[in-house]
Amino acid sequence: MIRVLIADDHPVVRQGLRTFLDLQEDITVVGEAADGDEAVRLVEELKPDVLLLDLKMPVLDGLGTLGRLSGSPTRALVLTSVSDRGDVGPAMRAGASGFLYKDVDPQALVQAVRSVHGGQVLLAPEAAEAMLAADPAPSPVPLTEREREVLKLIAAGHSNREIARRLTVAEKTVKTHVSNVLMKLGVQDRTQAALYAVRHDLA
Template sequence: MPDPIRVLVVDDHPVVRQGLRTFLDLQDDIEVVGEAEDSASCVAEARRTDPDVILLDLRMPGGDGIAALHDLRDLAGFSGRVLVITSFTEPAAVLPAVRAGAAGYVYKDIDPPALAAAIRAVHAGHVLLHPDVARLLAEAGPPPEATHLTAREREVLAEVARGRSNREIARALGLAEKTVKTHVSAILTKLGVQDRTQAALYAVRTGLD
């Protein structure tokens, strides 16, 4: 059995945190390793528990989820992925979270099994965007490129946007895994982004996926 997905639950309502923990702890492949009630405690708990996935509410007192996303991006050594869980249903309301590095979002009325599936998908490297959010990102236009991507780098980026690992990309494109890693590093540098999630979002915005 692989190690369980380590999840940090962040919400300002204790009853919500308890409900999420109760359900997620029933999953054989998911383990809740901590809880937090606001932006500051989210970052502190992320530093302490080093979760694979953070389930993050957007609206919290003492610093909202967007502030937490920015702080997590600056947290040294943190490589976890963030899945926003929100009551906002307007796509424009979650755009700041996506731009700040969230790997995706779900609504609070989501069915519990679908939430577990979303956590697994985000952990596997997928970016979960509602089509309306992807459309709004596309309408905003692509971010500036430091240097134009090569044809091979565009192929690799398209695979990154599909949530594939370096090993899977190497197999799909007939490359050495080390070569794929080099391409990914070059892509991040050229696009001026910090991680694979942001690179995948660029691919969504420009239609590369």
């Protein structure tokens, strides 16, 4: 069961999301927050798998919330208004695992919750475009064939153990490959590596 926390300052939005998500057999809404400060407290208290996070909230906004939750195992899926296009890059760099707009098809939202919970990085097409427009991709870094395989599996949300099993190599070998990939791409973590893979059609 995927445990979801909804953080949005509009009660009607929270109620609509809760009603729809609770209809899904594999998803349960464990709590609601009306501002970022409450969201941080509830994430620590309830330990949800996925946080559905609006960016424009009182007390503490979405980016501030992401900053406070840095290192938390809860995966944040930003769900915000279309006017916030400039926030895609900052939100992803702050640790979001996905970025969607509130006009998303309800079924696509459910699938996004499942994907983010499964370890994938997910961007609405408009969000991906906004990110690319704001931050043009540098030319791809040369990776070895094995490193490209590892990067592709990272982007698909696989753990080191799963990658080792798929490539029939030792987990220690995979760790070395992952370190090399992160270093070559100049990124901090697996989420940023996955974003790189998506932007360069390597995923």
